[in-house]
Amino acid sequence: MPTLPISVIAFARSHHGLVTREVQAANDVGRHRRQRLIDDGLLVRAAPGVDRLASHPITFEQQCLLACLAHPGLVVSGPSAGRLLGLRRMPDGPVHCMSLRRKIEVPDVVVHRTTLLGRHDIDVRPDGIRVLKPVRLVPDLARFLDDTDLESVIEQLLQQRRVSIPALCASARRLRACGRDGIVRLGRVLDRRPMWMKPKDSNLEVVLLRALADRGLALVPQHRVDVGDGIEIHLDGADPLVGFGVEVDHETWHGGRLAVARDKWRDRKAARIGWVVVRVTDADVDTRLAEVVDDLLQIHAECLRRRAA
Numbered sequence: 001m002p003t004l005p006i007s008v009i010a011f012a013r014s015h016h017g018l019v020t021r022e023v024q025a026a027n028d029v030g031r032h033r034r035q036r037l038i039d040d041g042l043l044v045r046a047a048p049g050v051d052r053l054a055s056h057p058i059t060f061e062q063q064c065l066l067a068c069l070a071h072p073g074l075v076v077s078g079p080s081a082g083r084l085l086g087l088r089r090m091p092d093g094p095v096h097c098m099s100l101r102r103k104i105e106v107p108d109v110v111v112h113r114t115t116l117l118g119r120h121d122i123d124v125r126p127d128g129i130r131v132l133k134p135v136r137l138v139p140d141l142a143r144f145l146d147d148t149d150l151e152s153v154i155e156q157l158l159q160q161r162r163v164s165i166p167a168l169c170a171s172a173r174r175l176r177a178c179g180r181d182g183i184v185r186l187g188r189v190l191d192r193r194p195m196w197m198k199p200k201d202s203n204l205e206v207v208l209l210r211a212l213a214d215r216g217l218a219l220v221p222q223h224r225v226d227v228g229d230g231i232e233i234h235l236d237g238a239d240p241l242v243g244f245g246v247e248v249d250h251e252t253w254h255g256g257r258l259a260v261a262r263d264k265w266r267d268r269k270a271a272r273i274g275w276v277v278v279r280v281t282d283a284d285v286d287t288r289l290a291e292v293v294d295d296l297l298q299i300h301a302e303c304l305r306r307r308a309a
Helices: 006-013 021-026 031-039 060-070 078-084 134-141 147-159 165-176 183-191 203-214 257-272 282-287 289-308
Strands: 018-020 043-047 050-053 074-076 095-100 109-114 122-124 130-132 220-228 231-239 244-249 276-281
Touching (some): 074 078, 078 130, 130 134, 134 165, 231 257, 244 257, 257 276
Antiparallel strands (some): 018 050, 074 095, 220 231
């Protein structure tokens, strides 16, 4: 019974269970030996020129790599690239790839053609998957996401220092000439965000601060407050003119005893210098956003009255 060389197995394990015919041939697995391996159930034909170890399960990453191995002109794009990059708010669905000008048909893969795709737009991961770089990916995601989710993704990438606002603006200008879907949305989201603003830490903050801004209260994200004694705190959103701040707590991030004690200490330090800090939870944002916004607007109005008195 034929067996696979250890070198081929090692390659497949580092490439999500896939191995190309070229790798097999370079390791003494010729056409006849490969056919016997397929007949014996050790290999499975996955795509032209690519096989899969029968023992390896089919995964999302494997599907992305299979498209790249079978078609050297494809790059993983859209929500699929976002999932590979660990971005939030990515919709589920089939694998999305991008091709430069060529029409390529791949089973179970959505292939988008573009006229603007260069080597500088692509990252090649150690496992062989070609994926759009973040600065090129954001304009592509603009046609899949609504304004709020797109803003949330941009804030995440800014927080991780993987993009900058000037770079995103340049990317949008570059793609605008070809009339790419979603560029109008991207421009709208970028126009709403002054370049000096620090990135917001979570999607919860994006949703809440956007809802407040839509009601006329634009808070400064990640505002630094000097509470004295050389201590600084950063509020998720703030109106420094009236000493009003908002903190968004996630039960996973803020649920521990030490974390709760730290938050109360921060609030106490802020109150000592006249700040009003209001905390809302993820459940508040997810299930009763309108009510929360009404409450915050009333509290902010009361802060204004007190300052004017």
